[in-house]
Amino acid sequence: MKSMANSGRLAIWLCALAPLHALSASLPIKPGLWEEETTVKRGGGEPHTVTIKHCLTEADLSKNRFYQTIDRMKSNKACHLDQFNDTGKSVNASWACSGTNVDMHGSGELVFDTDTHFHASTSEHTVAAGRALDTSVVVNAHWLSTCSAGG
Numbered sequence: 001m002k003s004m005a006n007s008g009r010l011a012i013w014l015c016a017l018a019p020l021h022a023l024s025a026s027l028p029i030k031p032g033l034w035e036e037e038t039t040v041k042r043g044g045g046e047p048h049t050v051t052i053k054h055c056l057t058e059a060d061l062s063k064n065r066f067y068q069t070i071d072r073m074k075s076n077k078a079c080h081l082d083q084f085n086d087t088g089k090s091v092n093a094s095w096a097c098s099g100t101n102v103d104m105h106g107s108g109e110l111v112f113d114t115d116t117h118f119h120a121s122t123s124e125h126t127v128a129a130g131r132a133l134d135t136s137v138v139v140n141a142h143w144l145s146t147c148s149a150g151g
Helices: 002-017 019-026 063-075
Strands: 032-042 048-056 079-086 090-099 102-114 117-128 131-145
Touching: none
Parallel strands: none
Antiparallel strands: 032 048, 032 131, 079 090, 090 102, 102 117, 117 131
16 A cells, blocks of 8 residues: 555656656746645545745756656556646646555646746545545645745
């Protein structure tokens, strides 16, 4: 079950990491200090929102890192990408994973609205040991400033 959980996390983060490809090609968003608000809703529960700030450097936005993530997804025998479309300003993907007593499928979208704002969303349906769980994630991010020397 642990490997399926890791596969699921990788699939979710695939959409979050998708900007790295477009950034290396056309730099549609600025490196610097970003604030991201992420809302996660699981099943019938209440949404949970977390806001973080982090510094994205040019190195963080490298094409090589993006393709390493895609390669890990492709080499994972439990998961596969059904669709992956990258226009440079938006990325859409869908995936499916299966394992012992676990099946999951999901889709996601990431849109670069401007060079200082992007938003993303994913939805997944998982059935584990006969129990179904739907999860949605919504991210809104905006650029705050350049990064300080320490971070």
